[in-house]
Amino acid sequence: MEFKINKDNWKKVTLGDVVFEPKETAKNIIEEGFEHIVGLEHIESGDVHLRKSFSNDTDTTFTKVFRVGDILFGRRRAYLKKVAQASFDGVCSGDITVMRANDKLDVRLLPFVIHNDKFFDYAVKHSAGGLSPRVKFKDLANYEFLLPPKAQQAELANLLWAMDDVIEKDLEVLEKLEVLFQTKLKTLLMSESTTKLKEICNIKSGDTAPQDNGAFYDGEYPFVRMQHISTNIKGYTAAFDYLNEVGIKKLKLYPKNSILIPKSGESIRSENKVILDRDAYVVNHLAILYNFNINYNFKFIYYFLQRFKLSSLINQTSMPSLNLSEIGEINVPGLNYNKQEIIVRELDEIIEIKESSKSKLQSSKALQKSLINQMF
Known part of the structure; x- marks a missing residue:
């Protein structure tokens, strides 16, 4: 979106003309009344709000003071784009630059002057250091931009914060939908009777991946590896490698709607599970659940597994792993098929709304970013 604005009466300034770095420090955080301690980990990339902090009883060496309205800029690894405006007083890390408007x-308007791509590019360019580059305020102070008159600043601030309100409401909707989704998932565990997973479906390991790169040349047959098992809002596979006729000769083809779960390596702890959206071949680091009993809906099993922690079954060895026999012993709620379908339909509907809300949120953020970049 192009934002039309007349900048004829805007003046070129440096950041140091309108912003300074306060040098206030705290000797005793509790005695001086500070309740919040902020590290870089509390500033979310791309979020102008400071939402997290440690409490003041946390052991810390931080002494740098910030006040309400100050900008906290992560000067270490500036490419992470960590900038937030404080809504409370506190003490922060030395890897955070505190900025205050004059x-x-x-x-x-201050957070939006800072929170734009040109400023971040400038900060990265003027950072010094190897693995953990840092930028100093004296260098940031030379950053130039056009600044509108004070009255117009207020108008632009109103516009940008109104856009931020839209984003905050989008986030609130998503959070409520997630709470609703998790509440519905809990109903999957509310059953007096259970059935072993091994009695509901077949459970197998996939096959060793072909070691010859030629097996993938000009391939057309989908092959699922561990890296393809990632969080997906609808639960289905979204990426594959592809094998050719040579590559699939000794491999087993698994049917669409099979459920895949990690069974070896640290990926188990990710708790990611996916459903095959087509017939596919599968690597041996994954377990495949398929050929489901007619009394069980495969999507119901998938949603149940979203609540079940596979990591609780990990064998205590140097390399985390799951045995197929242990997976087969998982107790699945013994709900009748009609009840399963109702639960699946309700959860599917929530996911559809979540996807729509997430898309709206992304559009709102893109619009806000476009407005900021065009202004400054």
């Missing part, structure tokens, strides 16, 4: 800049 009377030439509307404090509500």
Whole structure:
């Protein structure tokens, strides 16, 4: 979206003309009344809000003070784009630069002056160091941009914060949908009777991946590896490698709607599970659940496994692993098929709404970013 604005009366300034770095420090955090301690880990990339902190009883060496309205800029690894405006007073890490607006800049506009791609590019360019580059405020102070008159600053701040309100409401909707989804998932565990997973479906390991790269040349047959088992809002596989006729000669083909779960390596702890959206070949690091009993809906089993922690079955060895026999012993709620279908339909509907809401949130963020970049 192109944002039309007349900048004829805007003046070129440096960041140091309108922002300064306060040098206030705290000797005793509790005695001086500070309740929040902030490290880089508390600033979320791309979020102008400071939402997290340690409590003041946390053991810390931090002494740098920030106040309400100040900007906290992660000066270490500036490419992470960690910038947030404080809504409370506190003490922060030395890897955070505190910035405060002077009377030439509307404090509500400050986070958007900082939170734009040109500023981040400048900060990265002027960072020094190897593995953990840092940038100093004295270098950031030379950053140039066009600044509108004070009255117009207030108008632009109103516009940008109104856009931020839209984003916050989108986030609130997503959070409520997630709570609803998790509440519905819990109903899967509310059953007096259970059935062993091994009595509901076949459970097998996949096959060793072909070691000859030629097996993948000009391939057309989908092959699922461990890296393809990632979180997917609808639960289905979204990526594959592809084998040719030579590559599939000794491999077993598994049917669409089979459920795949990691059974070896640290990937088990990710708790990711996916459903095959087509017939496919599968690597041996994955377990495949397929040929489901007519009394069980495969999607119901998938949703049940979303609540079940596979990591609780890990054998205590140097390499985490799951035995197929242990997977088969998992107790699945013994709900009748009609009840299963109702639960699946309700969860599917929530996911559809979540996907739509997530798309709206992404559009709102893209619009906000476009507005900021065009202004400054």
